[in-house]
Amino acid sequence: MPRLLPYLLLLPATAFLCLFFLFPFVQVAHDSVMRNGAYTLENFTRMAGHWKFSTAFWNTMLLAAVVVPIQLAMALTMASIVTKLQRGRSTILYIFAIPLGISDLAAGLVWLAIFEQSGFLNSLLVGLGVIDQPILLLGYQNTWIIFIAIVLAEVWRATAIMMVILVAGMGLIPKEYREAADVFGASRWQKFRRVTLPMLRPSLQTALILRVILAFEVFAVVVALGGTQLPVLMSETYHWQFAMQERGVAAAFAMVILGVSVAFTILILRLLHVPKGARV
Amino acid sequence: MSAPSVRRAGDRVFVAGVALLILWVLLPIWLLFVNALSAPAEVTAFPKRFIPSFDLASLSFFFGFSGVLDALWNSVRVAAVTMILSIGVGAPAGYALSRFDFPGKEAFRFLVVMTRAFPLPLLALPLAVMFIRTGLDDTILGLALVHTTLALPFAVLITYSLFSGIPLELEEAAWTLGCNRVQAFIKVILPLAAPGIAASAVFAFVISWNEVFAAAVLTVENRTLTAFLLQSLDVSPLPLKFAGGAALVLPALFFIFAVRKYLFAMWGIANR
Amino acid sequence: MAVIEIKQVAKSFGSFTALHSVDMTIADQEFMVLLGASGCGKTTLLRIIAGLETPTTGEVWIGGRRVDHLPPRERGIAMVFQNYAVFPHLTVFENIAFGLRMKKMDQAEVTRRVTRTAELMHIGQLLKRYSGELSGGQRQRVAVARALAMEPDVILMDEPLSNLDALLRLEMRAELKGVLAESKTTTIYVTHDQVEAMSLADRISVMNGGRIVQAANPVEVYRNPAARFVGSFIGNPPMNFLTAAPAGVGKWQVAGQVFDGPAAAAAEFAIRPEDLHPAEHGLPAEVRVVEPLGPHTLITASVAGQPFRAILESNLLPSPGDILHLAPVPDRIRWFDPDTQSAL
Numbered sequence A: 001m002p003r004l005l006p007y008l009l010l011l012p013a014t015a016f017l018c019l020f021f022l023f024p025f026v027q028v029a030h031d032s033v034m035r036n037g038a039y040t041l042e043n044f045t046r047m048a049g050h051w052k053f054s055t056a057f058w059n060t061m062l063l064a065a066v067v068v069p070i071q072l073a074m075a076l077t078m079a080s081i082v083t084k085l086q087r088g089r090s091t092i093l094y095i096f097a098i099p100l101g102i103s104d105l106a107a108g109l110v111w112l113a114i115f116e117q118s119g120f121l122n123s124l125l126v127g128l129g130v131i132d133q134p135i136l137l138l139g140y141q142n143t144w145i146i147f148i149a150i151v152l153a154e155v156w157r158a159t160a161i162m163m164v165i166l167v168a169g170m171g172l173i174p175k176e177y178r179e180a181a182d183v184f185g186a187s188r189w190q191k192f193r194r195v196t197l198p199m200l201r202p203s204l205q206t207a208l209i210l211r212v213i214l215a216f217e218v219f220a221v222v223v224a225l226g227g228t229q230l231p232v233l234m235s236e237t238y239h240w241q242f243a244m245q246e247r248g249v250a251a252a253f254a255m256v257i258l259g260v261s262v263a264f265t266i267l268i269l270r271l272l273h274v275p276k277g278a279r280v
Numbered sequence B: 001m002s003a004p005s006v007r008r009a010g011d012r013v014f015v016a017g018v019a020l021l022i023l024w025v026l027l028p029i030w031l032l033f034v035n036a037l038s039a040p041a042e043v044t045a046f047p048k049r050f051i052p053s054f055d056l057a058s059l060s061f062f063f064g065f066s067g068v069l070d071a072l073w074n075s076v077r078v079a080a081v082t083m084i085l086s087i088g089v090g091a092p093a094g095y096a097l098s099r100f101d102f103p104g105k106e107a108f109r110f111l112v113v114m115t116r117a118f119p120l121p122l123l124a125l126p127l128a129v130m131f132i133r134t135g136l137d138d139t140i141l142g143l144a145l146v147h148t149t150l151a152l153p154f155a156v157l158i159t160y161s162l163f164s165g166i167p168l169e170l171e172e173a174a175w176t177l178g179c180n181r182v183q184a185f186i187k188v189i190l191p192l193a194a195p196g197i198a199a200s201a202v203f204a205f206v207i208s209w210n211e212v213f214a215a216a217v218l219t220v221e222n223r224t225l226t227a228f229l230l231q232s233l234d235v236s237p238l239p240l241k242f243a244g245g246a247a248l249v250l251p252a253l254f255f256i257f258a259v260r261k262y263l264f265a266m267w268g269i270a271n272r
Numbered sequence C: 001m002a003v004i005e006i007k008q009v010a011k012s013f014g015s016f017t018a019l020h021s022v023d024m025t026i027a028d029q030e031f032m033v034l035l036g037a038s039g040c041g042k043t044t045l046l047r048i049i050a051g052l053e054t055p056t057t058g059e060v061w062i063g064g065r066r067v068d069h070l071p072p073r074e075r076g077i078a079m080v081f082q083n084y085a086v087f088p089h090l091t092v093f094e095n096i097a098f099g100l101r102m103k104k105m106d107q108a109e110v111t112r113r114v115t116r117t118a119e120l121m122h123i124g125q126l127l128k129r130y131s132g133e134l135s136g137g138q139r140q141r142v143a144v145a146r147a148l149a150m151e152p153d154v155i156l157m158d159e160p161l162s163n164l165d166a167l168l169r170l171e172m173r174a175e176l177k178g179v180l181a182e183s184k185t186t187t188i189y190v191t192h193d194q195v196e197a198m199s200l201a202d203r204i205s206v207m208n209g210g211r212i213v214q215a216a217n218p219v220e221v222y223r224n225p226a227a228r229f230v231g232s233f234i235g236n237p238p239m240n241f242l243t244a245a246p247a248g249v250g251k252w253q254v255a256g257q258v259f260d261g262p263a264a265a266a267a268e269f270a271i272r273p274e275d276l277h278p279a280e281h282g283l284p285a286e287v288r289v290v291e292p293l294g295p296h297t298l299i300t301a302s303v304a305g306q307p308f309r310a311i312l313e314s315n316l317l318p319s320p321g322d323i324l325h326l327a328p329v330p331d332r333i334r335w336f337d338p339d340t341q342s343a344l
Helices: A005-032 A042-049 A051-084 A089-101 A104-115 A120-127 A140-171 A175-183 A188-199 A201-216 A220-226 A233-242 A247-271 B003-036 B040-044 B057-064 B068-099 B105-117 B120-134 B140-164 B168-176 B181-210 B213-218 B225-231 B238-270 C042-050 C092-102 C107-120 C136-149 C166-183 C194-200 C218-223 C228-233
Strands: C004-013 C016-026 C031-035 C057-062 C077-080 C154-158 C186-191 C203-208 C211-216 C240-243 C251-254 C257-260 C268-271 C276-292 C296-303 C306-313 C323-328 C334-336
Touching: A005 A247, A005 B068, A005 B105, A005 B120, A005 B140, A042 A051, A042 A247, A051 A089, A051 A140, A051 A201, A051 A233, A051 B003, A089 A140, A089 B003, A089 B238, A104 A120, A104 A140, A104 A220, A104 B003, A104 B181, A104 B225, A104 B238, A140 A201, A140 A220, A140 B003, A175 A188, A188 A201, A201 A247, A201 B105, A220 A233, A220 B225, A233 A247, A233 B120, A233 B213, A247 B105, A247 B120, B003 B057, B003 B238, B040 B057, B040 B238, B057 B068, B057 B238, B068 B105, B068 B140, B068 B181, B068 B225, B105 B140, B120 B140, B120 B213, B140 B181, B140 B213, B168 B181, B168 C077, B181 B238, B213 B225, B225 B238, C004 C042, C016 C042, C016 C057, C016 C211, C031 C042, C031 C166, C031 C194, C042 C057, C042 C077, C042 C154, C042 C186, C077 C136, C092 C107, C092 C136, C107 C136, C136 C166, C166 C194, C186 C194, C194 C218, C203 C218, C203 C228, C211 C218, C211 C228, C228 C240, C228 C268, C228 C334, C240 C306, C257 C276, C276 C306, C296 C323
Parallel strands: C031 C186, C031 C203, C077 C154, C154 C186
Antiparallel strands: C004 C016, C004 C057, C203 C211, C240 C268, C251 C257, C268 C334, C276 C296, C276 C323, C296 C306
């Protein structure tokens, strides 16, 4: 009985993950190569042949490429600040962590309030005399402004999760190491670069993987701010599933998102590999 | 410049940086609430005031809009079921991981950690079909099951860290003092882990409350608030959107406040 | 009223054998100390007796009852843990009452027993406090009181003093000895501290590599180690060992000196550092380090190229490089078999 106990306790979770995680992914892979009851690559050729596909793909990649580095830099800054703080630490932590609880849709709406035509940005610009008339910021003529708005919303919303992981990671680094570096004459920047950053690798790994995958999943923010004017992979998946009722093609999109996610996970694991003996 | 004044200048830059970051986080939320707490005419007017008029017309328009209250209630129910399922299924697994060494333990942990490398909302696509077959389509439970898949890995890892933080000796002491396993768990482990378990339950609730894609894919009649807002984005007037956004954000503020003490403990171990 | 019998108990974790077939009997009301370095299997043995670990093979009997398949709560034992395991969510009172409540004892009896054991451990004034408000020493007292309140047949203690600072340890040691003698329980006490073992034990079981090497009263263990390991583990500094060459039947030559010894094929000479005194003829020791310690002087030297320590009177202060002639007290010389490592 005692030997069976752990398995008994794990059984519900394992069954759940098999049924609602492993199985659906096999299913979606299967759906992506199935059309009218026969195995085929037609779903993929239809997907790739559609004029919006490459736009959606490169928009997603470009968003991730712009958003993630900014978030990494900001999260590191915020985490360093929080770690350094003596007074007001918990309040500032709470404020920094607030976006963690805000959904991507809500974040999209928050930034819509700023960027829409009668919104706060236009009000500010007119008030400052930069422009005479409010302009349509999120229009099809200015997809680059839509892009910037999405970047801002994503950075605003999802930096908190990286920050929290990094704060937790910094908490695990004994301060003796930094003090030792102090004794050996390291400057503030050198301490950060030579001591904190290398020891933070496991946390950086987790934070980056989580963030990069979430970046490929960007959806509601894009829809809220750009409607259909800036297609990304997730919004196209949604579009094919619902508007076009083409489940096979939607599955093919899913496989593309899955493919880049797994590829980047492996890449990050490789790049930030920490040998077992070298962990804190 | 002398050394202390350099340091003072550095401190000033530091304080300014902190203030700027706080502003960066809070200002957008403030602006959303300005819109939500202004009359619809003010929301679409130009130029905008940066202070709300505390006119509740937008909010009452939003809550009076057909389908909103149902969607809100659906969101709460889905999130509540998700919370119960993910803790009910996740906490035993977390306990097993923290207390036992057994063959297959690493395989299970790998399964849990692997969920991170996958874009989970996509699960909604194949599950939509499976749910139609089993009659779970467009139900609270069906969506809650998908949301539980999102929340379960967190629940497992968080409870794992919680239970690991309670010394085994306490449990053993209870055994030697006359408890069986279940009694020891109820009398010793549960009281100590309860606040943390509550925090991870809240976390599961938030995950479900905020989820958009799966909710939009899996619900048609019984939309959650996020699904409702998403599907009416291109047709609904601005005041409705902003009031809806505020309705999504406000609970989040309280949730994060409620779990603030545990955020870091959660993520610290979730790293491993 | 409980005799504890361990019969051929063995325990392995995967390919690692923590205990090799241990046999041991502990008499009723005896204070038995399991002594050894970390990893010797002493804690594993204690946990098997407690029921926190199941033996791979063998039997455990407590008070004439076979218990090795019973859970801890049915064994009539109480245990004091190394980190005290005082429940942080309960007051001191409720901690001590915990086991009594599990036995569904009525409130009056619970209060009586808690108050009595708390008084006994001098924590009567702390009953309303929580663990977080107590010092290490006070937590230790709560843990002991909690075990005593159960009025168990057997008390098991796993390094209970190792987390206390030196002065407190000394104080608690004496107190524990008194309280436990009073309680008339059988006690098994695990420690790596030989002084603690010597001072507390009726009998010491010295363990090494998952085996009991010697089980005897403290003086016997000190004076007549059953194996070379016991001599080298107990005593500070430990026993000196020197190689010996045969010089006729029952005669052995050690560092140029001839001693009477056992009639054996090979032997190793052993003497405790305090059983030496300077003499005209003795083992020639080249002094390396001199440490005046107050009551006596500790000399680290080399005899025939082998390390050698001696404790001498404090008025004797040689310098490094000096040659001392140290004569062993004849009836304190011990001999060991270099192959089997056991006493000859």
